[in-house]
Amino acid sequence: MSKSIHGRNVIKLMKDQNTPQPQQQWLALMAAEFGENAEFHTCRASDMSAAQLVELFISNGRLTETEAGFVINQCGHCAGKETQEATA
Template sequence: MSDSVHGHDVMALMVAQATPVLKVELLSKMSHAFGENARYHTCSADNLTAEGLILFLMGKGKLTETTEGISLAGMRCNHSSYELRGVTQDHAIR
């Protein structure tokens, strides 16, 4: 069994947050939820650090960063459907 955490799980943390969060706070939440040494993957990338995943998701337009912090920008996907806290949303991190 892989110890890698899918980016969707991090995005779920952002949905639960509902307001922008500072990068240091998001990194802390990720460490608390998934472990200090967790590695992350997406549908098209693997072996990412927590910071690497955040940068990747920002580059894909899934997370945005403003002076208020980081927030979830979207979960649109063309390849599958993902259920997130009882709400089915299209997702993609390609």
């Protein structure tokens, strides 16, 4: 059984792309990076598929749809943790 991947790792992956992407493109990127059957969690939710995590990010404003695709909105909650992990 694979371990669950924190949503902040997905946000980092998306930020590294540095370009808006359609939802299906984000899902394909997540599958390529973490595996087709990867399980995801955040600080407040767990046991999510990639599609469920993307929907959560859309509903809580982490992803916003533009004409070019979805873009990431940085929140303060996990931003510090992303920085800590990058320097560890």
